[in-house]
Amino acid sequence: MKLRMDKLGKPKHDRLPEKLQDTMHKAVRLEWVTIGFVSVTIILVGIVAGQSQAMRSAWVEDMLSLVPPVAFLIASRIIRIAANRKQPYGYHRAIAIGHQAAAMALLIMGGLLVYESISALIKQEKPPIGVIVLFGHDIWMGWLMITIMAITAIPMVILGRMKLRLAKELHDKLLYADADMAKADWGTAAATIVGVLGIGLGFWWADSIAALVISVSIVKDGITNIKAAVSGLSDARATRYDNSAFHPLTYDAEKLARETGWVLQARARIRDQGHIFHTEMFVVPVSDYVPTLEETGHLRNQIEELDWKLQDTVVAVVEELDNQQVPPSDENQAESGTG
Template identity: 25%
Template sequence: MQSEKESVALSSILASAGMAIAKGIIGVSSGSLAILSEAGHSLIDCGAAIMTYVAVRVSGKPADEEHHYGHGKVESVSALGETALLFLLSGIVIWEAVMRLINHEPHSVVANYWGFGVIIASIIIDYYRARALTRTAKATQSQALEADALHFSSDMWSSGAVLIGLVGVWFGFGWADSAAALVVAVLVCVAGWRLGHRTIMTLTDTAPEGAAETITHIVRAVPGVVAVEQVRARDAGDRTFVDVTVAVNRALPLERVAEIKAAVTAAVAANMPRTEASVTTDPVAIDDETIVDRIMVIARNRGLAVHHVTVHSLQDKTAISLDLEVDGKLTLAEAHDIADALEEAIAGELGDKVEVETHIEPLQPGDLSGREALPERVVAVEAALKELAAADKALRNIHDVRVRETDDGEIVNFHCHADPGMTVLAVHEKVDGLERALKEHSSLIKRVIGHAEPMR
């Protein structure tokens, strides 16, 4: 794609240089201001084409430490320079044409076959160059090539005006050449205005027309996006850079939020090629957020671990109880301060008619060094588990018993089977009861973790 841009820009240099030379020779020999203005127009086109070629090569460079968004704006700077050249040429041509009309000098113009030939050839070349440049500019979203295409397109129409002027001179209307030159100047001014307006809009980061609405529609369809809060877009060369802020459920884990951001980026890229999206998430409370969700968010934002959150809706208030895990090495006073702060935050979130009770318990140690217990110890623990479970008969087939010895005591893990029709609450109570019974059975055991499976 980059090589195609450079190739079409290089061919524009050769075409505009050839036409400038031919028009200049014919313009001087015939004395036609219109042809001379066209020669100047083509000469400026040649300079503009050189600027375009350089801009296209520079804009193709990747982003670096100094240009985080790439070098695409170089094309806009080039287009702005071409605009200035167009207005400069127009001013010179208008001045000379008006002077000739005022001083009645059009009789010095000679219309000959060479003049007709070079103008007709120019129209044909301009037509095909404008088509090639426009096609490549659309395919690559290159502002510099679009500006070059506009140059050749304006050349085609202005050459048509010159041709009409030469016809007038041919039939004896000497003033037709200066009038044609004025038409050329006006057309060049119009082309310069259109190009300059678009270029300035890009350099001032004006949002591409319709981009915000299109991006909003795309992002809203991404699962997990609650709302699209802000969309900002700007062009830089053949790239469009987009900043999107989306609202997401504040109760979601960070991994899910990261997945939503990635999905938004992928959706924008899939629907709008050459677009680079930067996504920011704003956590918000959704309408169906439960009280438990809100409590978990408060605790998570404070870096606290809570579980067994229970909510009771009473006649005139809401009663909340929860287990709060803190570092077991903290003093009771320090742990109580943490619990008080959490309770105040919950009351502030849910209102005055809330009663919060916190049960403080120590965090389980996360990284204990230990060793596997001797086989006979594992057999003894498994026998104790089976004996205790047999008394209730709700939990059966005790298996995969593992015993690890640590400096704080033994940690026991086991699996068991239960009736698949039992509720999770009922199974949890049975497993919890068996865990407590085993700890009471042996003072060596520090912790017991049971895993219940449905009986097949």
């Protein structure tokens, strides 16, 4: 996608705070490093893959591992576009869209690889691994395959761990998915090595089994990330960057609102826009009290000061809380006496 530089602005609500700009720049640099390293890996693995099903599966997985960093780099540009009348919530959802695109690529290609692996097992295909002459010596190609898989797996694990920390700071689920896949790359390398060694020992089925293990791993990554991406895009309750639990900011914001002197009840709807949250805080004032604009504005500012992700907050004063409009959560089920 081509973005005109004159359209890139600094909107009030949908930009990262200055303290996280350096973190974003680090993440962008790591993604470029990842793309460069994976590109070299694809070439090396493609050269030595031969007819090994496990090596071919590893090669395809390497190509798929380019999708998340490329999607992240594109999304990191799109989110800088200022909110406008056409996109009033800004463009941070580009992160979730990139997440879903990467997950779909993983699921589709993983499914195809599972089919190929099972077909190879049924047909009892026996992939030959030949010999290459290097410096006047005959060397079994399997040793080259094993060496390349072992060497290329280590940097990916390191890159994955580095990106995990940045994903947490940025609340970036696309970056987290990329980091989690890279961190687990050793599993693909190990399965491939076992499959190649199996062929060398005469176990023809070891190669297809290894390929099947790799393929199932790809499918699992695809399903896990599709669930997470769809949840965000469908305005489900905001969760942590790794989708391990509901995000505590919902509870924190509601607690702060309820502790405000003129508020009787409070309940929030918080949607995850990508990096930031859009918050709608519904408050019921104490009996016969009409809060001033200054009081509602102060409450809004207090909520936004809780965390940098709460940049876009609206406080709505209502007569009662409507359970259809703003359903109660487990934390505030007890206080939902009306509506």
